[in-house]
Amino acid sequence: MTTSTTKPRIDMAQFLTLSVNTLHNYFFNVPKEKSRRLYKEIAAGESVGIATLTVGDTKESGSKEPGNKEPGSKENGIKLKLCLDQSEFKGHLTFHLFQGALGMMLRNIADKIQRKADLNIFTSSETGEILIHLPGLVEDRGHLNVLVMGIAPSKTGALIKLQFLDSDQFRKDNPQAAAAAAANDSEPDSGEEESSASEQQHEHSGGQSPQ
Structure with a gap:
């Protein structure tokens, strides 16, 4: 007698929807100290x-924090991890700048999914x-920075890799998008600058998704 293990099956649009919701929840919905800690x-x-x-067996899907599995459920879980590669970031990356780039990226992905448009996947x-x-684009001190999302599948789940790309190459390939990003960031909000400065002071002293 042989036994078989049923692996979770999920299409890319569904996976991205859940991933976008999870990231949005963690970085825009939860208390700021939690999102800053992450x-x-x-x-x-x-x-x-x-x-x-x-x-789940009813073809409904969702995201749960580890340890929140409902009793008696027969759901297949895909464990999700998150990492950030900022080696190509030009300037000084702060939580505020990261939020700006991430928010734009998540909106772009969600819009494509909603319109069932090409997700531009490589x-x-x-x-x-x-x-x-x-x-997602963000400018710091005249430097354009480009954030994208990668996915590295594993046997037990997937690693979401947020990474900043070579912005000079992006400027050459996407001049209109680069100009738009510069225009959007030309007038920083004073309150947000104070938040960024406060964040740096806390770092020296010692801090989830569209429904």
Whole structure:
């Protein structure tokens, strides 16, 4: 007698929808001290578990934080981790700037999914990693920065890789988008600047999704 293990099955649009919701929840809906804590962890180079994406027998899916599985449920879970590569960021990356780039990226992905448009996905034939080239843009001190989301699948789940790309190459390939980003960031909000400064002071002293 043989036994088989049923692996979670989920299409890319569904996976991205749940991932976008999870990231939005963690960085825009929860108390700011929690989202800043997660940001500091991934900014330090850590891969942090953020949720388990579930696909139930009723074909309903959602995201749950680890340990929140409902009793008696027969759901297959996809463990989700998050990391950040800021090696190509030009300027000084703060939580506020990260939020700006992330928010724009999430809106771009959500819009494409809602309109069932091309998600501009690139897949590595060598590693199986996926890059969703729907970026979020943010400018710091005249430097354009481009944030995209990658997905590295594993046996137990997936690693969401937020990464900043070479902005000079992006300017050459997307001059109109680069100009629009510069215009949007030309008048920073004073309150947001104070928040950024306060964040840096806290760092020296010692801090989830569209429904």
